[in-house]
Each structure stands twice: as structure tokens, then as C-alpha cells.
Amino acid sequence: MTMTMTYHAQVEREARIDYIIDVLGDFGQPIAKRDNPANNTVTILTNLGVIIIKSNTTQKLVTMFLASVAQATAIYRDCYNCDTCPHSLMVQVKRNQKFLAGQP
Secondary structure, three states, X not given: OOOOEOHHHHHHOHHHHHHHHHHHOXXXXXXXXXXXXXXXXXXXXXXXXXXXXXXXXXXXXXXXXXXXXXXXXXXXXXXXXOOOOOXXXXXXXXXXXXXXXXXX
């Protein structure tokens, strides 16, 4: 997945993005989105449990990070207006929890 980045993502969060690539190998494919009109961004959840924040105006990457179980669940449920998340997503997000402490 290639995208243009804000200064924040490119410089201030470079270590975090590199870390995600190191531990997961990829960011995954988008599976759920939530608009954030208050700050004009969109929050994207991937199948690998990564949360990507992009600007709605410029479509630039603002930041990304590994999702907690609560974050992944909230985004998925909001997007699909459902009570449960796919088992495969929860397995992946729970697997990623061991990497949260090392996430810069």
C-alpha cells in the first residue's frame, strides 16, 4: 500500500510505521472505515489489526498504529452496525497485543 504522508507520519511516526512493517510484514487490507468529522479524518481498520488515520481533505496518511481489541471492535461495529466482529479479525488483533508494548 503506497500513499503520501503528512510530516507527522513521515518524520514523527516513522519508527512506528517501520515497527509495524517489521512485526507484521504489511499493513493489511482495509476492512472497516469510520469518518471523524470533528478533525476531518477517516479511521481505517485493516484485516491485520492496523489502524490507519488519513486526512479526508488531502488523502494523506496522518498516522497508523496497532489496534487494541477495544479499538478494533469499536471501529468494526460502528462501520457495520453489528454486535460481533469476525473471528479471524479478533484472532489477529489478539495476536498483535504482544507487540503493543514495543510500538514506538
